[in-house]
Amino acid sequence: MNKKNITLVINEKKHELSVFPNELLLNVIREELELTGTKYACGIGECGACTVIVNGAPILACLTLAVAVDGSEITTIEGLTKADGTLHPMQQAFLDHSAVQCGFCTPGMILMGKALGDENPGLKGITEADINNYFKGNLCRCTGYTSIVRAVMSCAHEGK
C-alpha cells in the first residue's frame, strides 16, 4: 500500500503527514499527533465521541479518511484553550455546570457547543429544543443530558 502525503492544519498548526489511504482521521489525530482528547468509542459513527470540526463543520473523525480531508483546517478539543491556559467559554460552562462525569463524551459535546455558537453567533435565540436537535449524534451514558444542555444554555444566556 502506498502512503500519501497530506497537509492538515490542526488547531492552527500545520502538519505535513504521510498516511496510508485507509487511515482514519481519528487514528491520525490520536496516534500520529498524540492529540488524545478526541475519543475513539463506537467506531461506526453512532456516538459522536470522535467529533472534530473540519473547515467549520463538526464531523465524525471515525468515519472520515485522513486523505479525504487533505488541506483542511481542523479543530480538536485541544485547540479551544488559549495558549495562556484560558478556557473557551463553552469549556468553562461545562465546568461551572458540572456537565462532566466520566468525560468520554465531553470533548465531542463541547465542540458541538462551540460549532453551534459559531453557526449562531452569541447562541442568540437558541432554545433547549435546538440544542437537543443539534446534539442528536452525541451520546452520553453517565453525566446525563440535563447538565450538558444547561451548560450550553448558560452560554446562550450570556451571549458567549
Added chain:
Amino acid sequence: MGELEYLITKDFEEIFSAIEKTKGLAKFIAGGTNIIPYMHAEAISPELLIDLNGLEDLKYIREKNGTITIGALTTISEIVASEIIGNKCQILHSAANSLGSPLTRNRATIGGNLADASPAADMAPPLLALEASIHTKRGGVEGREIPLDKFFIGPNKTVLAEDELITQIRFSKPKDSARGIFIKLGLRNSLAISVVSIAVILDMEGQVCQKARVALGAVAPTIIRAFHVESKLEGGEINENIIQECAEIVKEEISPISDIRASAEYRRLASSVILKRAIQQVLKGEVL
C-alpha cells in the same frame, strides 16, 4: 483492510480508466458515512477507493424553469440549509433533517444516500414521491437519465453499472396546489434508521384529488411507490372511507421483513396507521 489505493481527481476520464484497470475492485466514496462502516465490518474490501469529492462541480442546488436540480455531491446539511428546498420542497427538507445526526449530515451526500440503495434510505421516499430522476455519467458511453422508480433493484442494489456514477438528481418543482408530508417512524428520535417511512404528496383541486404520489421506505427490498394506494386516492374526494381503504390496501402493497428493528407484522400495521395519519395531515394543509 487489505491493499488499498486512493484516487481523488476532478477528471471523469481518469476515474473511468482507473475503474477499468481495477476490474471490479474499485469503490466510489463520497461522504464515507456508509462506505467506512462497510469497510470496518469487512463487508466490502475494495482495492481502489475513488473519492468523488474531487468533482467539485457536482455540489449545487438550483432551480430553473420549474425544475429543481441537485448535484450528487451536495451534502445532506446543504439540503437542510437550502432555501430552494425549504421554500418549495418541505417534504425533502424534513427527510434530510431526519437523516442521521448533524455530524453525519455534514459528510453524507444525496448521491451517496441513493447509490447505497438501503431500503431505509431517508432521501428516497420523498424523491420517489416527487418523481425524481437520476442523471449519470459513464466511461466510454453516454450517461443516462433513470427515473428513480426504475433505479433500485434490491437491498443495496441499483441499476448503475460499475463504471457509472450519479451526477445529478432532478425533479419538477411541485405545483403550488400540491401538499405533502414525510413521516419517519424510528425506534427513537435521534440517529434512528427507519422502521417505516412514508412520503405523501397530494395535488388537490378543491375537494378532488388530481394526483397522488405515495412512497414507502423500509417495508420492502427497495423503496417503493404504493401504486394501488395512489389510484385509490386519485380522481375523487378523499373521505374517511377512502383513507380507511388505503390503510388496508397498503398492507398488501408492501413486503416487509422482520429484522433487529421490527417484525414484519409490526411494519405492516405501522405502515397502515402512518399512511392514514399522513393523508389526514396533508388534507389538513401540511405544506409541501
